[in-house]
Amino acid sequence: MDEQDWRLFIAAYHHAHPGITEQLFTLADTSPYAWLAEPLYGIEGPVLDLACGSAPTRAELSDADWVGIDLSAAELAEAARRGRGPLVRAGADALPAASASVAAVCAAMCLPVVTPLPQVLEEIRRVLRPGGTLAALVPSRTGLSPSGIRGWLRVMTALRAVRQPWPNPRARDGLAALLRDAGFRVRSDERRVFTLAIDSAESAALLPDALYLPGLTPRRAEAAKRSLARWAASGRRLELPLRRVVADLPIEQPSQELI
Numbered sequence: 001m002d003e004q005d006w007r008l009f010i011a012a013y014h015h016a017h018p019g020i021t022e023q024l025f026t027l028a029d030t031s032p033y034a035w036l037a038e039p040l041y042g043i044e045g046p047v048l049d050l051a052c053g054s055a056p057t058r059a060e061l062s063d064a065d066w067v068g069i070d071l072s073a074a075e076l077a078e079a080a081r082r083g084r085g086p087l088v089r090a091g092a093d094a095l096p097a098a099s100a101s102v103a104a105v106c107a108a109m110c111l112p113v114v115t116p117l118p119q120v121l122e123e124i125r126r127v128l129r130p131g132g133t134l135a136a137l138v139p140s141r142t143g144l145s146p147s148g149i150r151g152w153l154r155v156m157t158a159l160r161a162v163r164q165p166w167p168n169p170r171a172r173d174g175l176a177a178l179l180r181d182a183g184f185r186v187r188s189d190e191r192r193v194f195t196l197a198i199d200s201a202e203s204a205a206l207l208p209d210a211l212y213l214p215g216l217t218p219r220r221a222e223a224a225k226r227s228l229a230r231w232a233a234s235g236r237r238l239e240l241p242l243r244r245v246v247a248d249l250p251i252e253q254p255s256q257e258l259i
């Protein structure tokens with residue numbers, strides 16, 4: 001899938017499923033958004049939530065000078081419906097913020113999907129003030145137990161899918177290295193395995209909707225939901241490994257001539 005096709009797919013997908021990532025994460029044992037927001041508590045200055053979707057981090061950063069940006073009007077409408085704001089419709093590759101004006105960028109579940117990633121990282125660097133912080137939450141491919149692997153095999157078999165076609169696959173477990181290459185100083189790179197409670201047909205039905213699967217037809221999605229509804233059971237858990245990377249924009253050192 002080329003970049004243009006991906007952009008068309010992701011626009012249609014979020015139009016059809018606004019707030020889907022947040023809905024899926026309500027099944028988690030503890031909030032991945034609270035974990036993401038932790039390093040940003042008490043931060044002084046504007047916090048830009050990149051590709052904010054339905055803006056689940058807004059409540060986690062209730063005292064912050066927060067602004068959410070997203071390209072999807074439907075996602076922003078869902079955020080507004082939940083009383084969250086301020087919100088701006090914009091692309092992550094052309095941020096509506098002045099250079100060096102932002103104290104922190106919060107990026108929940110978006111760096112593997114926003115394109116073109118090099119330009120997005122350049123924009124994050126541009127808008128962050130020196131010493132500013134980027135906190136990012138991304139999916140991880142590692143950390144599943146044998147039963148976690150069996151759980152995902154069950155889900156992907158129901159969907160007849162092998163994997164999701166991330167446009168930026170390196171921005172998952174390779175995110176820390178990617179950020180170092182882009183000139184950030186990585187402060188921490190941690191993985192945590194959350195568990196989703198798949199204990200009802202309703203919770204199971206979120207899985208086909210929450211995965212990026214461009215080839216998934218409505219008919220196959222419905223069949224997968226029926227199959228996963230039969231699998232759902234009291235106590236059924238699906239592991240979800242996530243990675244949190246916290247990085248700072250270095251404060252420029254004065255050059256030798258100026259000392």
Ligand SMILES: C[S@@+](CC[C@H](N)C(=O)[O-])C[C@H]1O[C@@H](n2cnc3c(N)ncnc32)[C@H](O)[C@@H]1O
Nearest residue numbers: 014021022051052053070071072091092108109
């Ligand atoms: C997986 S969702 C995450 C939403 C939210 N951050 C969360 O964690 O619930 C990815 C979001 O990225 C947005 N998005 C995708 N490409 C974008 C781009 N180029 N610029 C801005 N937003 C984009 C989508 O509209 C969607 O809301």
